[in-house]
Amino acid sequence: MTREEAEAILTSAGEGGDDSFPLLEAAIACAIHDYPFRDPEPVRTLARSACERLKERIGGEGPDEALSETLSADLQLNGDLLHADHPANTDIIDVAERRRGLSAALAVFYLHAARAAGLKAAGVDFPGHFLVRVETAEGPVALDPFSQGRLVLPSELTRRALRAGLTPHVADRLDLLMAPVTDRQSLIRLQNLLFSRAIRSRDYDAAERSALRRALLDPDDHRPWLDVAAAREKQGALAGSLEALARAHGLDGVEEARRSTTFDRVRLQLN
Incomplete structure (x- = not known):
């Protein structure tokens, strides 16, 4: 896939509605747009495995546990604790190969698998750390893809919010802290991160590419x-x-x- 072909995919995704947003393919196009002519098939293979294994788990476990066990235990997708700033952690093709990445990149596999298995899940644009919201019979819960998909308790959400600089009034509002975002917004968050890093390192060519991807995804x-x-x-x-x-x-x-x-x-x- 060329950079021009990737832009065409992102343009089409941006013009479509949120309900039909092609999260996985758009994430692949973002990666190819950054570094063209790579093979995206390992990403699709990993995503198919996640879908198949999650469907097998559903029924015997709660939806949140099934999702976290499938992605973090079965497929070994987790955060990169040693090299969090490594560029590969934000590239979906590299993440599929390394099985390591940042939360916003790992969440692509979580959300894609959840959709395929019929689970109701969405990204949570939490300050400083992207989370995945899963609807359960007891209500919504938050999973942390970076930390082995573990459950994040409400008290910890509040502590994290306070550390991120939110006011106590806001940090106590779970409805705000766990507000779901669309798949489009989830992928844009990843591009925002890439833009910020590129600007800090004065890599203005990379900054332009990431900003252009945001523009195409949200015209x-x-x-x-x-x-x-x-x-x-x-x-x-x-x-x-x-x-x-x-x-x-x-x-x-x-x-x-x-x-x-x-x-x-x-x-x-x-x-």
Whole structure:
């Protein structure tokens, strides 16, 4: 798969609705878009194994236990405790090979398997650490893909929220802490992480790619195009920066003045 083919897949996914969002294939396209011409079949093979094993477990165990045991015990998908900042931990192809990754990447396999097995699950955009919410007969529970899919108790959620800087009023609200997000938002969170890392390391080419993926996945959001423009400007690609600013233009009237100012600043550099 080429980078252009990956962009076509992401564009199609972005134009579709949330109910039919192709999480696994979109995650593969994100990885290929970063580093093209790799074989994505190991990802699909691992995902199929997860679906098959989870379906076998359902019935004999609760949905949350079946999901965590399948992904963390049977398939050995867990967090990389020693090298959390390694680039491979955010790449779904590398994660499938290493069986190690960050929560947001591991959650792709959790959510894909849950969907196939008929479980009701969703990502939770928890501060600093992505979680998976699973609906059970006793109510929703949170699993931590990074820590062997273990159950995160409400008291621990509150402690984590306080450590992340949330106010006590918010940290005590489990309905807020466990608010589900769409699969689209789950994958965008991963791209946000990649963008932040690239900016910190001044890898503006990688920052541009991750921002572009966000823009394709959520075409109604103007903010990724502003990040694309900023990354292109850092690389000296001023015409490309103006093109990105033009794409952002008109998507959100509230930010119109900011975009116009940025557009004029970049345009003046070309004169």
